[in-house]
Amino acid sequence: MKEKVLNILQKYYGYKSFRKGQENIITSILQGEDVLAIMPTGGGKSLCYQIPALCLDGITIVISPLISLMKDQVDSLVTMGINACYINSSLSSEDYNNILQGIINDEYKIIYVAPERLESDEFLNIIKSKEISQIAIDEAHCISQWGHDFRVSYKKIPYFINNLTTRPIVTTFTATASTEVRRDILNMLCLIEPKVFITGFDRENLYINIVKSSAKNKYLLEYVENHKTENGIIYAATRKEVEKIYEGLLKREINALKYHAGMSNEDRKINQDKFINDEVNIIVATNAFGMGIDKPDIRWVIHYNMPQSIENYYQEIGRAGRDGEKSECILLFTPGDIHTQKYLIEMGTESMARKTIQYNKLQQMTDLVYSNSCYRKSILQYFGEIGLDDCKNCSNCLNEGEVIDKTLDAQKVISCVYRMKKSYGLTMIVDVLRGSKNKKVLELEFNKLSTYGIMKDYTNEGLKNFINTLVSHGFLEIKENLGSRGSFPTISLNSQSSKVLKGEIKVQFKEVKIAKEVRNKNELFGILSDLRKTIAVKEKIAPYMVFGDSTLLSMANTYPTHEDELLNISGVGQIKYEKYGQDFISAIEQYMVDNKIDKSKLEEDKSNVLNEKEDAKQDFFEVTTDQNLYEQLKKVRGKYARIESLPHHMIMTKNTLKEISGRYPLDVEKLNDVAGLGPKKIDKYGESIIEVVNKYVEENNIDVEWKEKKKKKLILDGESRKPKEIALDLLNQGIDVKTVSNKLEVSVSSILGYICEYIKDKNELHFKFNPTIYYCDDEKELIQKSINKFGEDKLKDIKKSLPDYIKYESIRAVIIEKYIS
Template structure:
């Protein structure tokens, strides 16, 4: 972690902050840089915070809002996150509210009245609403503790989720120069960080950059064969009964995949912008509130979803960038338990994404940056080294260990061989066929398959016809992908997905450039992933059925939590997190004092639920 605030590292943590952390949120201590950030903002400082999903970003502005006079204004584009966070804060006894398009006129007026009356600790506002003259004037009349700009990467045109309305947030520095501002994001490379700081006028503010590592997530990228069948096998073999998110590029594919999973006995729901709003809301609510539901969605889904027990995130299509991949896979394992980030990937994904970039309305500069980001993601997919090291390196972070022990390449190291001759054969085939054809035709020529198209273009008369019979089609596809990842081939954006040579291909053809290729054995299946890592035995992924010290009590606690959540109209994890249930089941508290010592049980939750929980523990057999 790097941090540049001019703070006394040896000074003790503020007693009031630690007290609020414990009594309101039920947490015994700060994590990572939370203490430094909270002190800095509480004392009136501005800052930029980069912290991974599940790392505790929310506390970095929630707690200073409680410590400072006035109301903390949280800017967020995510209605679902606003709702869940306000529900969680309310459960903890914090006066919190939202001001967004879901409120009626009367409800919005009541929130505004409470703000002006000093009756709110935190107010969540959408950026487009905040920037209206009426809302800015309203805030100008209230006492404001701080401004927290969540999902700050949305301000960057180079980011993966650019939102134009975020650019206008620079007005906060101009209109409220004495109010501290904290910008937060889970995903930003160096270029995006720089733009965030410039656009939000935080260039002189310290940056708190936590590690991007999510050690509980196992990263796996497999060769795409029959992606839906591969996904079904993953779920049935390792994630039966688990909540998961499956990302697809198109709405039609979302519908097809959800239907296929449902037919296979896996409870799956589609989610995309083409569905009626009420259907989307119903599917999202089921995913959040029920155990073991799999949501199949386009990339529009999940922003602001705070569900902690998503055990797997699967990509059936290639995302646009490493940032997007990191953001989407980060929705797995927010509770810190073992989880899986799985992706099926093939050459067609590269061609499709490249075509989308070339056909977009973006500027040439935007297209160049987008192609660079796509190339970085392809390199991650094709690397034979530790995926976690590659992923962290993209964000400028290095680790001492060469192996993370919890990605597919580390758990089952791929075999690598000298691929110079294979590369020369393939590149020669691309050149001699005129750089006009896609993978299928090139492989037909290489293996000597006399198709109608091969005969049509007389490619059976070429010297490269049949020179690649030592590999099968699947193996040649792997070679193709790797040469694209290495930059010796590029996928053109035309309708046929033609592959073309790059400048670096010349060195390969002349024998001057080394080419090491991952082996793809004939008839190879996806490599089995062991349940051990270099760090030791991995705990089995929770299936929502209670892998706790006391299964009977664990099941009873989950059932009780579900009932309370339904009664209160909030997600189950807002009532109690899984980690809190695990703690109760393990400790079996016999008194309110013992219950109060379990992480996640603050004063209000002890007051609301303490007697019920102790009674439940006492009547459940051990």
């Protein structure tokens, strides 16, 4: 069966291997098991039910709420030579009847159905007489009120399944399911002993950038100008905002489309098709756009307003980079976004229970925006993935941009708000600070305040932007007030405001820099892209259904001119080769003739590049732990630790044991090349180690090929971080100092040393740390006197001057307390 599955993968989809988690999910389905699969947007969910559909006897019914996805998926399947159809409200009566007749005649292998259509007696009667192998439920989170996209029609699915003559395998798929939503899916869809797969929510190729600044329009226009040749989506919260952005782009002669519920169905469909077919590559839309759009080459997604929930946000940014190429996701935030979303919740939701859920989700989204820690890590923890490292691919991790001290200007604003006594709106505060002579300012005698006119150097818009940025960073806050004309926001002080005013904390903002488009697209890529477009227009399908961008890039960089070379490129299967292969080979051959390209020379250059990469690797020495041998070596270490009454790590560290287990030194001489073993330790423990290694190698028939490490950097089990970096990551995950010390076999004093260095570099701790548990008051007094005498960097001198019972960890704790108090 495995061979059959791989053949289908290669023949129809053009891939030689599965993405993460796909193979296990497919195997379970083919074994007849119900499945709940949670995979990230763009993670390849559809393939997980389509391949079993082709392997199993009978029909697969795919239930989906997304009309655009159905057409997309069916077009794609038909292009690959697979008979499929869809049934939803977009069909005419004639088309609907023709499809029903096709089902009666067994013409289809996969049928996509909108959940509302499951109530049709006509459809049910026809389907009941057929062999149904699988019911696949896409967007399964829609059944849960806890989900961000609850659909009443999904509650009818269990009744449809129960009315079938024979219950088929039931498979459910979603990209965004919290713990509560998963529980609802399992219970409400009545899955029988289901296998649950969580392949991870992470999309490593997406760069997450949250920009807290009210200069949204300036940022947006500059970004779009720099990226206008790439496919991108701009999301806005309201129709009015969509129209405003759309008009602004057109005024600057940037070709764009719009999409929102205020447009006719026909206009929305036309614009969506133009975007999918690469006729226009930028679209401005409300979040109604994009559900089920399987366009793989969207390079950026900009949220002009903060979405209502983390689920919404992660699903929407998931529309970028579905081809696995690097893509950027930008959220432009101002505090007004929160009030917009509150308004949309009030206007759009009648159920109080549902409203409460939505407000909770909005607060979680707000907390994410204000978070100082890794954005991706925070999102993944929300979905239940814990114990993760920082991603090094979000704006909080990379921390790019020039930091500018704005403390003085912040103090001017806060002082003005304080002197105005009551809370006022943003416009009034700006008028006072800029010295406006309008009637209201003069009536309230704000012109007599010491802060009147002290920020004339700011423009009106510039000062509004600055104050909003202070709010977004938590130095001021917005309060919602009720008046005769509804609610209105005012600005007030908080605990952070007074700290800024007293100079206890600095206000530092980053000047955001916008990167220009960098794509590795050569002239041949453009030629192949034009050919793709011609084929797509002829066949009335989206260009990416011919080949994706990443497939064209591979062709443009490797110049395949034979069948086997083209089939070796990811995304080119046998079916697509037979349909399009010769056209692309001809285009590549013509390009090579026109540009006098010698393929043999290219192969030679490629070989040289690979050799250079191999040479670059020579600076590193990679070792993988043999876990079984490692456990035996730990016993040897434990024996000597008992004999010498020493901690285990003082005999040998665990990294030394892991290196030995992965390298298999067969004589004492080779131990000289192992980190952490000097002549004394080799003399003491060497024979015992070698005896265990030799016995293990012999029993397991291991063919040892010894390589010298010498001065190369050791990479153990793929871990290239220093102990300090690992320790701080573990502490940030909420693990206490003692546990980290034991886990890394590093002393508590060393861990405190890492913390001390970290905060001295002006970094903020993101974990709770109480230094007072490492000393008593008497010790603190002695330590402080010694620090004052020698300076906190002279640790050895401080230690020598103190009584022997005072440990290094106590000294470091006192120093740390100074920085975090």
